[in-house]
Amino acid sequence: SPFTVGSKVGRYLVTASSPVVPGSSVPFDVTGTNGPAASFPFLVSSAQGVVGTQLAPFSVALLDAQSNPVPTAMVHFALAGAPSGAVGQSMSVDSIATDSAGLAAVRLTLGDRTGLYTIVAQTPSYSGPIPSLTVTATPAQVAQIIQAQGASQQKQILTFADSACVVRVLDSLGNIVSGVPVDFAIVSAPGGAAQHMLTATADTTDANGLAETQ
DSSP states (O other), X not given: OOOOOOSSOEEEEEEEEETTEEEEEEEEEEEEOOOSEEEOOBSOSEEXXXXXXXXOXXXXXXXXXXXXXXOSOEEEEXXXXXXXXXXXXXXXXXXXXXXXXXXXXEOEEOOSSOEEEEEEEXXXXXXXXXXXXXXXXXXXXXXXXXXXEOOSOOOOTXXXXXXXXXXXXXXXXXXXXXXXXXXXXOOOOOTTOOSOOOSOSEEEOOTTSEEEEO
């Protein structure tokens, strides 16, 4: 009867021998090959990196129903989403064949805006759902603090100013940066002035990169 190949790719060796023929051994070689592609996931579901940088490779795995690799299949990568106004984002390859482990890899260079970048992968060898990977771009190093609100006010003495003193903290590419400590201080006042004060001498930038005092 025919030999049934097992669930894993590789070499299967069958021998035939007879007790009436001492030392007899007739070999039969069967090589198990992969089945049709049945899964096509990214090896990670999400990632993050700093704006404007190239990230480590992201891989997809093309596997059959028994988790055997499917080699030499062409994989096409595309950047399916990026933050509004972002420029400079790119991928190291558009198309590449899977290797002996069924893997295909791409490197993403993030654009200049913080937010979500989405990579998708497709291959003619797989008809299931298109896999995607979402990468969160985080701000670069803090580079500047700018005035956002409250400049050049006039107000009667011994009353609160109408507007808070608000600053915004940005990175080197102009992205807002949250969680940055900011100190406020009165560094000059008219001679003989008294009772002037701030409601707070320290704050931390919020989700909009803003910190304030009044």
